[in-house]
Amino acid sequence: MxxxxxxxxxxxxxxxxxxxxxxxxxxxxxxxxxxxxxxxxxxxxxxxxxxxxxxxxxxxxxxxxxxxxxxxxxxxxxxxxxxxxxxxxxxxxxxxxxxFGLVFQNYALFPHMTVAENVAFGLDMRRVPKAEARRRVAEALELVRLPGYGERKPREMSGGQQQRVALARALVINxxxxxxxxxxxxxxxxxxxxxxxxxxxxxxxxxxxxxxxxxxxxxxxxxxxxxxxxxxxxxxxxxxxxxxxxxxxxxFVADFVGRTNILDCEVLNGHRVRLGDGVYSCAATTIRPGKAKVAIRPHRINLTPHRDRALLSTSTNSAEGRVLRTTYVGDIVQYDIDIGGPTLQVETPTHGRGLAVAVGDKLLCEWRPDDMLVFER
Amino acid sequence: MAVSETSLPLADAPTATARAKVFPVVPVALLAPMMLVNLIAFILPVAQLVRISFLEGSGGVLTDTTTIGNYVDFLTDAYYLSMIWNSVLLAFVVTVLTLLCAYPIAMFLHTVSPRWRNLLFVMTISPLLVSSVVRTYGWMVLLGDQGLVNNMLVGMGLIASPLRLVNNTLGVVIGLVEILMPYMALSLIAGFGRLDASLSEAAASLGAGRLSRFRRVTLPLTLPGVALGCLLCFVLSISSFITPKLLGGGRVFLLATEIYDQAVIQLEWPLAATISVAVLVLFGFALAVYSNVVRRFD
The missing domain is CATH 3.40.50.300 (P-loop containing nucleotide triphosphate hydrolases)
Structure with a gap:
């Protein structure tokens, strides 16, 4: 500070x-x-x-x-x-x-000037005295962790370094x-x-x-x-x-921000939708009954082996499904699961052991009604 | 190294032991036609020119006597020294004026929307499609005492009697500037190609007004193009012959016109060759200045 x-x-x-x-x-x-x-x-x-x-x-x-x-x-x-x-x-x-300070995607550093001259440009324009400008340039370069790089030309630096210079140049003018x-x-x-x-x-x-x-x-x-x-x-x-x-x-926002399942559904009333063969509870909606879209985040769906069904709470949606495909990503595993009509994409974190799931296995998908958002088509 | 040599597409690739000393057949074969043309059309004539400039001539006949007398005569004659000075000065003035006229055009072409750029670019260099002889005659018509320019100025009552715009140095300058402008514009446009629009925007965001942006960013970054254009115009205007001859009306004496007079009218080939070599030396100086500027800014 x-x-x-x-x-x-x-x-x-x-x-x-x-x-x-x-x-x-x-x-x-x-x-x-x-x-x-x-x-x-x-x-x-x-x-x-x-x-x-x-x-x-x-x-x-x-x-x-x-x-x-x-x-x-x-x-x-x-x-x-x-x-x-x-x-x-x-x-x-x-x-x-x-x-305003402005930083561009392509850095837009002046190629004919050194790093120090680039950073000092805005100060020159403001007629800051030379000694003070030199001090502020040095401090700005320190701020972006490039002390001592002042005499280099931009083309002698990596992309990341160039972007730091661009940031220093934008910030030094306060x-x-x-x-x-x-x-x-x-x-x-x-x-x-x-x-x-x-x-x-x-x-x-x-x-x-x-x-x-x-x-x-x-x-x-x-x-x-x-x-x-x-x-x-x-x-x-x-x-x-x-x-x-x-x-x-x-x-649009649901689809663009983060991964999500977008599925066709039919709104039955303010808190229930039909999805494929099943009827599920959803987050409260004001959309009139009829065709609509529903969004569920893949990682908000829990997978449990079929036999644990007795443990389910009644306030949770659950659907029986068959595994169509598994994709190992590293930190997560993605499953495509057919729940009788629509296909759900489900993500579970890997722990080094995880479920031993194979294509064709039957699993139970569970998700909270609040994670099931309904939108106009 | 080894990779590039082995990758040469040689049909009769020699064994691995001989690989290091393969003769670069393909590059030489590709360069050969141009090298041959250059040898016959440039290097040999220039060598011949240099040789003639060291020969003694008498009454239009070349002798076999070698001498440096031609150079001594040329460089000690005040008439020729002032001619060198006039030629250089004229070329310099023409170059500067051409630059001043062409720079705004190049700058405009750089900023105009791509939809118009190609059309305007072709229009800028289209004068090259017409021979400079024809364009020079055009200027004689425009600039003469009864020409369009003078008639208009007199008709508008701006001047009482026609201006002397032709048959003098002014006419030569006007003609050369127009004739050389496409070359300058081409060089400048090439120079502007390296200028990223975001640089000027970055300068603006840092507080630079229009003038500062031009002085600190646009101009320095387009200097290589400026240097190239100036070199071209300087060289072309020193060696231009038809335009000074026609628009100068026999009253403007320059190196190029003098070479013609000496070689064709006076039949003084040794002196003509000497002046030609002097012009070549001037070109050498211009080239040295150019490479110096480019090295400094690149």
Whole structure:
């Protein structure tokens, strides 16, 4: 905490000591982008991001998440709506006057400058005195764990290192808001894991309001305070990672975030559905009786050998099924199980021993009604 | 090393012991036609030129006497020294003006949507489809005392009498700038190809206004293209002959036109060869400056 404050405090030492640099609080009101001739690329996005929080914009490619980020950054003019930082309407302000830090997917380091010159660029633009700039560049490089790399050229560094430099360059100017555009998608899986932790740690340490664009739901769930799932240019749902995962607002969100079984069903009443041959209890629904879809997470289904049937509680759904396929993944085993009509995908963790299940075996699947969510088709 | 050598697709691959000293048949065979053309059409004539420049001539006849007198005459004559200076200065001015005219075009082509880019690109280099002789005659028509430009300016009442736009150095500069622009534009567009749009956006997000972004990011990264375009234009404008001859109206004396006069009209082949070698040396200097700039920025 103290390191971060010292590192990125924009004020010279002689001014009044501040607890922490001023961070913005971001609000989007009905932000819409329409490209010439096209349907809306982004429609009516509303969100209100608290100071110091990390928002993840999650969605498949073409859902408008990057367009939204570019509008926040000022790189794309908005068609209608307003963008506010601390109640200050910045919708029409050009990017270089917004004071936002921006990290790109392809790093966008200046290839003709050294690492130190790259990081110092924003300070140069702000006419920070040379000595102070040098100190802040060194501190920023230390923050991203690249001390002493200042004299290198970007092309002499690995992808992960380049992304750290890009992060240092965005942070050294003490931006009001940090914007990250798929910063991890060019890195390999192991490095991505490491950078994920690191970005989150730095973000929390600096308390900087951050918007993070990603198509990777693990990134969104593990890093973010708030996740906004986008689809077709709209914000399909916004909430905590737990909200998004446990209480998806739509079939799209349920399907896009995490693995899930999506099955055709028939709603019988507010808490019962027919699925294949069986009738099961589901989470309370307001959907009128008739055809609908049901979502169940594979790992929320328990498998028990058939003979244990007597142990079942009456409040749990259970279905007898036949194993069609088993897939060993390492940390889990996936089973495709025919429960008389629909096929359920079930995941169980491996413990080194586990059930001795073979294709064709009969098993009992059990799941709680709350894990069975009903959606409009 | 061994891998690349063994991978040569040789039909009559020798035994393993001889493998290390295989003659690179395929690369040499592929290069041979161009090497032959270069030998006959470039290296031998230049060698011949250098030889003639060291021969003594008398009254249009080459003798067998070897001399450095041609160079002494050429380099001690104030007339020729000022001609070298004028040629270099003209080429320099033409190069700078061409750069200033072509850079915005290349920058625009870089940012325009891909749908229009190809069409505009073809339009930019389409003047190359018309011979520079024809284009030069076109400029004579446009720039003459009764030409379109002067008639328009006089008609609009902006000037009382026609401007002297042709048969002088100004006319040569105007003609050369237009004729060389496609080459400059081509080089610059190649240079812009390396410029990622996100770099300029990153600079903007860091607080750089339009001018700073251009000065700190766009310009330095497109400098290799600028250097290439300048080299091309400088060399082409020093060696251009038809445009100065026609638009200069016999009043602009440059190295290229002088070579023609000496070789064809005066039949002073040794002097013509000497001036040609001097021009080659100038090209060598330009090339050295170019590689220096490129090395520094790459």
């Amino acid at each position: 103290t390191l971060a404050q010292r590192t990125l405090d924009p004020r010279p030492a002689h001014s009044a000591p501040a607890a922490r640099p001023e961070r913005g609080h971001l609000r989007l009101e009905g932000v819409t982008k329409r490209f010439a001739g096209d349907v809306n690329a982004v429609s009516d996005v509303n969100l209100d991001l608290e100071r110091g929080k990390l928002l993840g914009l999650l969605g498949p490619s073409g859902c408008g998440k990057t367009t939204t980020l570019r509008m926040i950054a000022g790189l794309l003019p908005i068609t209608s709506g307003r963008i506010l930082v601390d109640d200050d309407d910045i919708s029409l302000r050009p990017p270089h006057q917004r004071d 931006p009001r808001i940090l914007l990250l555009d798929e910063p991890l998608s060019n890195l390999d899986a192991k490095l991505r894991d490491e950078m994920r932790r690191e970005i989150r740690e730095i973000q929390q340490r600096l308390g900087i309001t951050t918007v993070f664009v990603t198509h990777d739901q693990v990134e969104a769930l593990t890093m973010c305070d708030v996740v906004g799932v986008m689809s077709g240019g709209r914000l399909a749902q916004i909430g905590t990672p737990e909200d998004i995962y446990e209480r998806p607002a739509s079939l």
